[in-house]
Amino acid sequence: MTGQFSACRIQRMLNCIEVEHLRVVRGGRPVLPDLSCAVAAGTVTGLLGPSGSGKTTLIRAIVGVQQVVSGRVSVLGEPAGSAALRTQVGYVTQAPSVYSDLTVRENLAYLAVILAASPESVSEVISTVALTDQADAQVSRLSGGQKARVSLAAALIGGPRLLVLDEPTVGLDPVLREELWSLFHRLAAQGATLLVSSHVMEEADRCQRLLLLREGRLLADATPDELRERTGADDLDQAFLRLIQSGEAA
Amino acid sequence: MSTRRVLATTRRVLRQLRHDPRTIALMLVVPCVLMTLLRFLYDGQPLVFDHIGPMLLALFPFTVMFVVTSVAMLRERTSGTLERLLTTPVAKADLLAGYALAFGLVALVQVALVTTLSLGLLGLQIQGSVALLALVAVVDALLGTALGLFLSAFANSEFQAVQFLPAFVLPQLLLCGLLAPRDQMATALRYLSDVMPMSYAVDGATRAAGSAGVSGALLVDLVVVCACVPVALGLGAATLRRRTP
Numbered sequence: 001m002t003g004q005f006s007a008c009r010i011q012r013m014l015n016c017i018e019v020e021h022l023r024v025v026r027g028g029r030p031v032l033p034d035l036s037c038a039v040a041a042g043t044v045t046g047l048l049g050p051s052g053s054g055k056t057t058l059i060r061a062i063v064g065v066q067q068v069v070s071g072r073v074s075v076l077g078e079p080a081g082s083a084a085l086r087t088q089v090g091y092v093t094q095a096p097s098v099y100s101d102l103t104v105r106e107n108l109a110y111l112a113v114i115l116a117a118s119p120e121s122v123s124e125v126i127s128t129v130a131l132t133d134q135a136d137a138q139v140s141r142l143s144g145g146q147k148a149r150v151s152l153a154a155a156l157i158g159g160p161r162l163l164v165l166d167e168p169t170v171g172l173d174p175v176l177r178e179e180l181w182s183l184f185h186r187l188a189a190q191g192a193t194l195l196v197s198s199h200v201m202e203e204a205d206r207c208q209r210l211l212l213l214r215e216g217r218l219l220a221d222a223t224p225d226e227l228r229e230r231t232g233a234d235d236l237d238q239a240f241l242r243l244i245q246s247g248e249a250a
Numbered sequence: 251m252s253t254r255r256v257l258a259t260t261r262r263v264l265r266q267l268r269h270d271p272r273t274i275a276l277m278l279v280v281p282c283v284l285m286t287l288l289r290f291l292y293d294g295q296p297l298v299f300d301h302i303g304p305m306l307l308a309l310f311p312f313t314v315m316f317v318v319t320s321v322a323m324l325r326e327r328t329s330g331t332l333e334r335l336l337t338t339p340v341a342k343a344d345l346l347a348g349y350a351l352a353f354g355l356v357a358l359v360q361v362a363l364v365t366t367l368s369l370g371l372l373g374l375q376i377q378g379s380v381a382l383l384a385l386v387a388v389v390d391a392l393l394g395t396a397l398g399l400f401l402s403a404f405a406n407s408e409f410q411a412v413q414f415l416p417a418f419v420l421p422q423l424l425l426c427g428l429l430a431p432r433d434q435m436a437t438a439l440r441y442l443s444d445v446m447p448m449s450y451a452v453d454g455a456t457r458a459a460g461s462a463g464v465s466g467a468l469l470v471d472l473v474v475v476c477a478c479v480p481v482a483l484g485l486g487a488a489t490l491r492r493r494t495p
């Protein structure tokens with residue numbers, strides 16, 4: 001009895017995010033009918049699925065800005081969205097959400113005060129996302145990829161323990177995408193947990209674990225290798241298709 | 251609520267404005283131009299200008315701040331920055347107070363400019379104290395700011411937000427006593443004008459300009475306008491939701 005209890009507790013500590021029977025209705029439609037999943041601490045987990053499958057909705061529930069009908073979402077052992085989490089969770093929205101009429105530095109300096117982070121952290125995160133040369137440029141004058149990195153830098157302020165990134169690499173050139181994935185793994189090596197969504201399966205191989213979402217349902221929760229093994233497909237795009245087909249056949 | 255976060259928000263909003271010099275120029279110059287126009291419209295009738303001038307001193311900052319803040323807050327909501335901010339420790343009251351303070355400071359400059367121009371170059375004559383008239387104008391600007399923040403919650407686009415000017419400000423303008431004295435209106439209109447905050451703003455300006463010292467009636471006007479500010483800000487905070495559908 002005691003053994004089971006502590007095993008349960010340890011599991012909870014290892015999981016950074018736990019979602020149980022989450023139900024979300026948007027615009028009268030059940031977008032997530034009944035979703036349960038978990039994200040292990042210290043990993044880079046990919047949230048993959050076609051456009052409209054509910055990735056953003058799940059992410060919004062995890063960062064606590066989504067109205068939910070029922071179910072439980074806990075983050076770092078606290079209910080999602082609770083006050084204690086507000087300095088612990090960094091959130092990169094799908095569209096860059098920074099003030100385009102401010103400079104990069106002004107944007108980040110504002111958040112640093114709000115998050116009670118040190119003023120030095122501003123220059124640190126600017127160099128982390130390789131925008132030092134653009135630090136004093138107005139965000140509206142930056143390219144799409146640069147804007148996305150400002151949004152990422154904003155989420156890094158204060159050194160959050162969990163980073164939730166909604167399609168952070170979409171529309172970026174391959175070199176930049178590669179740099180960002182390396183950055184994600186560096187952050188995980190330093191102890192952060194990352195949940196990264198994408199609708200491009202080719203990015204799945206950069207994740208340690210994958211959550212595959214389709215029409216608001218969890219299709220698979222596996223490592224890329226497990227997925228290949230299970231479906232007998234070499235490339236993950238193919239694996240995903242086979243999963244869908246076998247799901248429909250069953 | 252935290253002073254640090256309120257002031258950081260004020261500084262951020264002012265910085266955004268600083269990057270938009272044309273908006274600053276419009277906010278500061280337009281009231282001066284309109285006042286000058288009015289002065290020459292009533293060129294041969296200085297008494298009319300002296301009667302209408304103080305009312306407009308109260309109306310310009312109210313109207314300009316109303317439009318600017320409702321659009322600014324709407325942008326915050328539609329650009330996703332609000333959703334991001336509400337995942338941080340920022341309180342809704344921090345945001346609204348930060349906005350109100352920022353635009354309140356701009357209103358201070360605006361009122362100082364128009365008042366100086368009107369009483370100096372344009373020769374507006376008032377019996378009351380200049381400082382009191384300016385105070386009324388600044389409080390009116392704060393009211394405009396607070397109502398703009400509140401009403402922006404009901405707009406989904408900048409088109410809609412701008413439409414609140416004719417829908418919400420124009421009726422108040424018609425009934426505030428500028429076009430016809432409030433005590434000569436039909437009873438129903440009189441009641442309507444009694445519940446409109448701008449009526450007290452304009453009455454206050456007229457009274458402050460009309461006689462030196464603080465009369466009881468002026469005090470009532472000021473208290474009503476001042477009380478509407480936190481009420482509108484509170485309603486505005488209530489419309490901001492951390493969790494949205």
Ligand SMILES: Nc1ncnc2c1ncn2[C@@H]1O[C@H](COP(=O)(O)OP(=O)(O)O)[C@@H](O)[C@H]1O
Pocket residue numbers: 026027031049050051052053054055056057058495
């Ligand atoms: N604000 C909204 N109101 C109503 N329905 C929405 C809203 N946002 C998204 N949806 C619907 O929810 C479903 C999932 O959307 P989303 O979570 O954004 O998917 P993804 O991020 O995977 O592309 C879609 O069918 C979309 O139409």
Ligand SMILES: [Mg+2]
Pocket residue numbers: 052055056057094166
């Ligand atoms: Mg999405």
